[in-house]
Amino acid sequence: MPNIHPLVIFFASIFTSNMVFSNFLGMCSFISVSKEIPTAAGLGIAVTFVLSITTVLNYLVYHYIMVPFGLEYLQYIVFILVIAAFVQLLEMIMERYMEQLYYALGIFLPLITVNCAILGVSLFMVIRNYTFMQSLFFGVGSGLGWLLAILSMAGIRSRIKEANLPAGLRGPGITLIITGIMAMAFIGFSGIVQIS
Amino acid sequence: METILITVAVITVIAAILALLLSLADKYIADYGDVELTINANEPLTVSAGNSLLSTLRDEKIFIPSACGGKGTCGYCKVKVLEGGGPILATEKSLVTAEEAANGVRLSCQLKVKNNIHIEIPEELFNVREFEAEVIGDDHVTKTIKRMRFKLPADLDFNFKPGQYVQLKAPPYEGSDEEVYRAYSIASSAGDHGHLELLIGYTGGIATTYVHQHLKQGDTVDINGPYGDFYYQDGDSDILLVAAGTGMAPIISILHHMRDNNIQRKARFFFGAKTPDDLFMTDELKQFEKDLYDFKYLPTLSRVTDDMAWDGDRGRVNVSIEKYVEDGGNYTAYLCGSPQMIDSIVESLHQKHIPDEAIFFDKF
Ligand code: FES
16 A cells, blocks of 8 residues: 555645546546536536545445455446446436536536546556545545646637637647647646656 | 356345435435426426426327437427426437527427426327227238228227328337337328228338338237328318329328218319329229219329320329319319429419419328
8 A cells, every 4th residue: 555645645636647637538528528617617526526426435345345255356347337326326416406507517417427537546546555545535636637627628728719720620629739738738747746 | 156156246236236226316316296287378287297398298198299209319399398498408409490499499308397387289289199009901002002900999089180190100120129100191081980091101111111011910009199280171162182102191081081071072183103003092082983072083194105004194293283273273282292292293283373372281
């Protein structure tokens, strides 16, 4: 078990090991939902929420069910089951109690289920042998990192909306290029801490 | 062996717990209680919320046309929502134009009923029924057209106007894994409440393949209807009936209606086909000539050659109209056939100075 303070993991997963910019995970929804700040913020918050909770749930399931039975090799399928069920549940709750957000996210909500950043965090947690506290902070931090990434992208995209771009670059094209540049900028943080 | 058993057991338990959680959530969180559904300013109905508007209406025995079974792809299930529909959803936008959306038009299969809701639907839809009909006849009237006769459930109160259509459901079968609804005009008499007849031509499509190759006597099939605003209109003008192929169906229904009600109007039926083999139900039509007040069946063939036994009219239906229809007469015309055919007939009728208001058609 690496002896890293959970808070270090927390900040590292926001900046130096950002899911989007250093692992390029969760790109599909990152690109499709980053056009407007409000929807991006909504999805970012939803991802943060789902990530934090599923990481904890998956930690518990992994260490208290799968390890004792020697079923570690089933982590993929079980993690996916847990995530899928949780997103379903969240969708119902949002539809009922946070209607505005529900309509804003609309068809993007189910995207969270297949957002690989979410599965990725659970798997990293296992590979890196994190403790419960470390996993919790890692989950929340990665979520916030993802939120930060999509928010900054939405900010940039809403600015360049009026820009006179070559037709072929509009939309996903320019988004990917910006992502690359942002990733390079985030490398600037990488000397501060390392968690993997 | 033990590993396998443990694996299966653990996965099953996890999946079961998750499923249980989800069903509990479905029961408690997704339970929206009862809301009021107001249709066309009638007395509000109390319905349980949480389902799509389409299925809520269906539970109330009000059937909105739906060809894709609620998947949001056919666009048939449009309904005008005056109040309580919530914002339009991303899944509706491809089928609802901006103008329709501004008028409150929504896809009823996508909209979830969660609050009191006020909608507007055409009165005729209150007549629509859904039922299981038993096949009691399936003769080929030409090589490609079958005349399907169905027995309706005894307690069904099914009323339609001659000319209207129903939707028939083709369930999944070998070679097709989706359920589809297709529209067919009713060919039988509106006065015969126990039976229904459809003329179904084989086109190789999902539904016609089902009917031609899988549906047999004694089978039952789901039908809903009636729909459509193409039907016989009361009046005293002379009547022109024009059809090709299975477009014959609504015309036959109109003729039945005229016979059943002893309607004394002059009527001419121009039927367009290619060769003598494409003509069908000739005996029935001859019988109508005898029974009706002043009716003539005037088939015309476009591809007859000299070696075929044919002494009737030749050429396209437009030629017959040119020949038999008097200019500026007092006519009401009913046309049923392909869009191209109808467009060209409408043009011929315009040349005879028959106004648009007197021309009704059903394009398929
Ligand atoms: S039923 Fe087909 S779009 Fe609604």
